[in-house]
Amino acid sequence: MIEISGLSKTFGLGANAFTALDDINVEIRQNEFFTLLGPSGCGKTTLLRSIAGFVDPTSGSLTIEGQDVLPLPPYARPVNTVFQNYALFPHMTVAQNIGFGLEMQDRPKAEIKQVVGEMLELVQMAPMADRMTSQISGGQQQRVALARALAPRPKVLLLDEPLSALDFKLRKEMQIELKRLQSETGITFVFVTHDQEEALTMSDRIAVMSSGRILQIGGPKDIYDHPAERFVADFIGDTNFLEATLQSVAGEVATVTLPSGKTVAARAVQGGGQSGAVTLAVRPEHAVLTKESGLLDGVLENIVYFGTDTHYHITLDGGSAFVVRKQNQPNTGEGFEVGDKVGVSFEAGVGQVLRD
Amino acid sequence: MTQASDTQATRRRWLLLSPALLILLFAASGPLLIVVLYSFLTPGDYGGVVWKFSTDAWFNVVVERDFFDDTLSFSDAHLSIFWRSVKLSLMTTLVAFIVGFPTAYFIATRPKDKRDIWMLLIMIPFWTNLLIRTFAVMEIIRNEGVVNSLLIGLGIIDQPIQMLFTEFAITLGMFYVYLPLMVLPIYAAMERFDFSLVEAAYDLYASRWRVLRRVIFPIVKPGVIAGSILVFVPSLGAYVTPRVLGGGKQLMLGNLIELQFGQGRNWPLGAALSITLLAIVMVALIVYVRAAGREEMSHG
Structure with a gap:
């Protein structure tokens, strides 16, 4: 589904150069809940942003369903992102936020209305459709951000630490909610987190990252029971x-x-x-x-x-x-x-x- | 609470309000009332007013009486000056927006420590005397000025292009003088703008143009409205710039008013024109703010 090979990214030049991604090779499968796990600064967000198109890799290749997406700008890639701070449009209502992607794709008005209705139901936000985004709680904003990213039916949904701003109880609820949405929509989820417990409970497979490299890829049990490196064993559990x-x-x-x-x-x-x-x-x-x-x-x-x-x-x-x-x-x-x-x-x- | 302490509290409130009220009374309402009063009096022979009620001044704002046969006709001269003032002020505002918006965007997207330097560069001309700035524009566009000398020197033209003393010159001068007033409020709005919204819009299939139109512009619009008002209002009443760059041929409202209080010795007409200017500004503002508000409703 997503094939990444030899992907590297260096920021800056000469002595100030910083390698954010170092020869990343990974294949993410169809309908998979795939997690990039690592401490802050390990390159997981840079990798996610490379898939979204906000980071231009220095070298390597990245294909989605066989199509080379590296030359494409973010708005031409079949992926949507749930941002860490949600980045909801403050001048639009909940419904307008959710419909934005479809509107930008110039879908017919009737279709937009129908899909927005479905999305509002999916994330249980229908009663809030006409609220402004500043008038809803953090957890609700999270749901709207999810619905907005899911509405255009992307092939891949990218999630950048979407639960980190929520309190403990809400985070537990949203973990289950996210899992449910992923199985209901059948969309491939690429999830970035530094929370090992979150990664273990939600993922089909986990890639543990450190210093711009992927150290180990495997299922939660595999990673936990059989860490390949000292860093992985130490970071998880x-x-x-x-x-x-x-x-x-x-x-x-x-x-x-x-x-x-x-x-x-x-x-x-x-x-x-x-x-x-x-x-x-x-x-x-x-x-x-x-x-x-x-x-x-x-x-x-x-x-x-x-x-x-x-x-x-x-x-x-x-x-x-x-x-x-x-x-x-x-x-x-x-x-x-x-x-x-x-x-x-x-x-x-x-x-x-x-x-x- | 007792009656007495109630009164006391009220009195204290008035006392606290008094500085603001005094300023409003003596610096705003008072002078304005005097101007209104003057517009209903008769002009004195050597300027000033004679205390005799007359509506002639208001009449003369739009109508003129033929000197010889007393027939009435629309005052073409006044109307064309009104029209020119509104037209050039709108042009100035538009050009200031077209240049100011990208400028503010550019500055707001620089690294934090560099922004102040860019703002300083925008502000430096603003600290220079208005006359000096206006003469600087004159030096650039006059027949023997920088632009014409350059074009002739390069052999592109034989004869200098007449730019000075035209409406173009006035618009250019006002644009240059008032540009910071457009850049500042837009920059202030953009500095607070969360640029992750731009990424979110890109991610949701919006092209660059649509990101600008649907996300950036609606959110910084209060800054654009403030900037437009700050440029339009002083442009409409501008006096120095049209005087210097229009060469006395291209009068604007400010010059017409000055003329009545000066050489024209018709203070009531000057007063009536001043009130008219105020009215135009207020109508323009109401129309503008309403239109801006309505667009927001339809777009959401």
């Missing part, structure tokens, strides 16, 4: 990093020796090619705490109760920190106390060897 030694790799299975001297099977990096010292990532909830000696041994330093779960902070023999997260059950007195000598274990295949 909490992770324990262990220094380990790679013994052997057989397909997807890597055998590593932990600092404690014990050996365990873990997931190998795609492509392989590693040897010697590697970093192993283990999610806190994938490890279990035991009173007996485990794969790793240490001393319990701190217990933090979170309601749904409890975090056990352990200092391993050798000095590095490790966190185990355990879901709380009714009436379970585990009997762990600060200062106890404890063991930490995890199953074979749970750890992920990270790319250097």
Whole structure:
């Protein structure tokens, strides 16, 4: 659907040059909810603006349904954008805002009226049709911005952190709403966010970006359970990093020796090619705490109760920190106390060897 | 609250209002009333007025009495001056808009730290004496001036083009003098303009021209209206510019009024013409603001 290859963008010249996008290669599929996830300044917005046509890439190619769109100005591309600040036209009513794109395409008046009516229903804003955009709340403005971008039936909808201005509760509602709109309209969504939870709950696939590069592309579970790089593991969720030694790799299975001297099977990096010292990532909830000696041994330093779960902070023999997260059950007195000598274990295949 | 403290509060309110009221009374309403009063008196032999009621002055605004046989006819001279004043002022406003709008747009789209320098460049001529600026325009367009010398020197023309002492000269002069008054309010409106709206419109299939017409212009329109009024009103009553660049041949309302209070020694007629000028300005403003408002309704 959208094919991007070798896309780069450099701002400025000479010593002031800043590479915002560095050799981006990605294929976004039809009807997909695709998320660009990364910290601010990672290039995700620049990539989105390149698709919209507001940024002119320095090199590379970008096609939508096989058509090269790079020479096209924003108004000739079959994409629409939901802007971070919504950018609703303040001199128009809600209905006029929604109809603007259709009007600019010179569609017949009757058709515009009908589509605007449908869109107002879709985002549940019909009673507000004749309000000015300054007379509605932030959440309502968000819906209008969505309807305005969806009304011309674009092939791709681009969303630039559209939920960041909303409060927590409204954001949760809109996440579900966005998912619903995407499945109802069948339009490909490209969603930009720095919120890892938002990305995990909404996306079909996620591209994690940092410093202008895409580090990993995959489904939410894939990205979370098997981060390919230290940055991805660190940025998404909490992770324990262990220094380990790679013994052997057989397909997807890597055998590593932990600092404690014990050996365990873990997931190998795609492509392989590693040897010697590697970093192993283990999610806190994938490890279990035991009173007996485990794969790793240490001393319990701190217990933090979170309601749904409890975090056990352990200092391993050798000095590095490790966190185990355990879901709380009714009436379970585990009997762990600060200062106890404890063991930490995890199953074979749970750890992920990270790319250097 | 008691009656007494109520009265006291009212009195204090009047006291606070008094500076504004005094200015209104002595600087605005008072002089205006004197002018209205003068327009209904008889001219004195050596200027001034004689305290005798007469409507002759108002009569003479539009009608003239033949000197020899007392027949009445429309005062072509006055009417043509009215017409020229309105026409040249409209032209000035239009040209100032055509040049001022892109200028304001240009400045508003510069980086923040550069905008003040550009505004300063626009404002510098405004701080120069009006006469000096007008003579500068004269120096450029007179027969032996910069433009004609250049064109003759390049062999494009043999004879100088007569530009000075024409309506063109007056319009050019007024445009140059009042341009900052158009640029400033439009710039003020554009500086507040959220340019992400332009991106939103581009994204929604609007071409550059349509973005300008449907998004930028309607939002900065209050600035355009303010600028047009600020240019049109002083143009209509302009005195120095038409005097210098029109050479006494192309009179405008301001010159006609001056003539009546000066050489004409007809203060009542001068007063009546002044009130007429005020009336034209007010009618023009009402029509303009109404028209601007209606367009907004139809476009939304």
